[in-house]
Amino acid sequence: MSRAEQPSRRTVLAAAASVAAAAVAQGVVPAVPAAAATESDPDAEGTGRAGPSQVEYCCWTTYSDWRTGTAVGVEAVGGDRPGVVIGTAAGTTSYTDPHTGKTATWEYGTWTGPVHRLCVPATEAVVSWNADTPAGTWIKVELRGTYSDGTDTPWYVMGRWAAGDQDIRRTSVDGQGDGRSGISTDTFALTDPSTGLRLASYQLRLTLYRKPGTDLTPAVRRLGAMGSDIPDRFTVPASVPGPGRGRELKVPRYSQEIHKGQYPEYDNGGEAWCSPTSSQMTVEYWGGRLTAEQLAWVDPSYADPQVCHAARYTYDYQYAGCGNWPFNAAYAATYQGLQGLVTRLGSLTDLETLIAAGIPAMTSQSFLASELTGAGYGTSGHLMAVIGFTADGDVIANDPFSPDDDAVRRVYARREFENVWLRTKRYNASGKVTSGSGGVCYLYFPVAPTPAQTTALAAVGLR
Structure with a gap:
């Protein structure tokens, strides 16, 4: 991620667990999630996978998935790789790119996913997506959560993205937070997990943009989020070799x-x-x-x-x-x-x-x-x-x-x-x-x- 001999600029986890770190140092129906991945139990033996589930990934990828959301100016499409595209645009809006200073007008439509209640109330969440963005199009991805006390987060921008770099400059958005959570580059994180507060559920929202007066459209093919609540730990239990022993994949080798x-x-x-x-x-x-x-x-x-x-x-x-x-x-x-x-x-x-x-x-x-x-x-x-x-x-x-x-x-x-x-x-x-x-x-x-x-x-x- 970062230059190997210099400190990373990423602050993920550091702010989210600053209080807990100090303590440790001292002593699809709509997007049905697959089974949550199991994490290591510090007291477990053998593979270290006997502990409770602490990670959950949920995604929207099928035509049925995309039909579960609320669509305004977009529509679900089927085929070999279903997704959402702009239909009759909901309207126009302007966007000033903070990295170029250029202001442009765009037609747009939105897809808002259903509320997903986490099987694993989370301290962190990372949203990822797959999309086609032909020249003249781009997307914005957002997350809004509900805390375990029933209150809501703001809508957080998780990324403004295009495959190219001519229409907009793809970007994360700094400075987002409500005092209880915030966004560090690409990660939603609670400010102080030691309070017991957790992210109980979330919604994802897509905004699709295109140049006005065209029939261009981005197409979002996969949208998912990983929520997790990983305990503070300096070590993890030793695992025993398993199904991958003796298997090596022929992956090309490139040096940075x-x-x-x-x-x-x-x-x-x-x-x-x-x-x-x-x-x-x-x-x-x-x-x-x-x-x-x-x-x-x-x-x-x-x-x-x-x-x-x-x-x-x-x-x-x-x-x-x-x-x-x-x-x-x-x-x-x-x-x-x-x-x-x-x-x-x-x-x-x-x-x-x-x-x-x-x-x-x-x-x-x-x-x-x-x-x-x-x-x-x-x-x-x-x-x-x-x-x-x-x-x-x-x-x-x-x-x-x-x-x-x-x-x-x-x-x-x-x-x-x-x-x-x-x-x-x-x-x-x-x-x-x-x-x-x-x-x-x-x-x-x-x-x-x-x-x-x-x-x-x-x-x-x-x-």
Whole structure:
């Protein structure tokens, strides 16, 4: 997510659990959710999956799903990949792009999803989406929640997004909050979970925009949210090797480091491109390819120009980086036949279940150099693609923070990897308590998965 040797600008989890961290340091009917993924119970033995459910992912993807929402100026469409599109627009509105200063008028329509009551009252939520946005169109994604005390949050903007960067600049929105919750780049988080307050339910809202007087339309194909309540923990229980042992997927290897200094307008160049590099490796594993025309803007002297392309088209102009989680998932879904989402997994067993079905995962982790043997660096936030497991159950990863493409494949000790990925608290190099991702990952998989892949996704709470 961030440049490996510098602090991440992401503040996810830090504000949401500041009080709890200090304490630890001292001592479809409408979008029926798949079974919530189980998390690790600190007292459990074996796989560490015996604890209560703490993560729930819910999504809208089918024609029936899209019919459950309230549509104003949009309509549901069926076919091979159902979604919502603009019909007869609800009206016009103006938008001033904060990153260009340009004001333009747009026709728009809205789709508001039904209220979804969380099976797991949450401290955090991440919304992700898949959409087609032809030139002249874009979308806005919002979330409104109801707290466990019955009061409501404001409508929070979770992203203003387009696949391209000519009509608007895709952006997260800073400065949103009501004193009890707020948005940190791409994550809804409660300000103080120690009070017992939780997000009990939520609604999602889409606004689709197009140039006035045209028949252009964006099409949103998947909309989902991951809610979670992961306890503060510096360590997680050790798992035992499972279904992914001895399986390694043939995922292309790309280094972010060979792009140092290239296109510094996108977060100072390749040294900060772990997220789009991991995304591009995984997209190409599934057969996604860019045309010469799409890559024509890249300096022809640069190796692996597709990594430069991924950086440009995942870049969040507010965050000023390429590590916005939903923007990466949305980028992957711009490739024909692919869909993407952001969630949390509960254990390495979950990861092995996916690997065994041929599905790699991009995981987010933070660690000191001494905590992950063989990495050779420390990071406050870094993405890599998990592509397999050795016969002994150790993790095989394509780690983009490598000097060249040949060096990208790494094997990391199972126990070390699961801890730096699944924990929510850690000590940084200064000895201060800071946050960990708690098992965050991006998953990209086919629009039409195989039966085995469908089963594996369902086993980890996804569809």
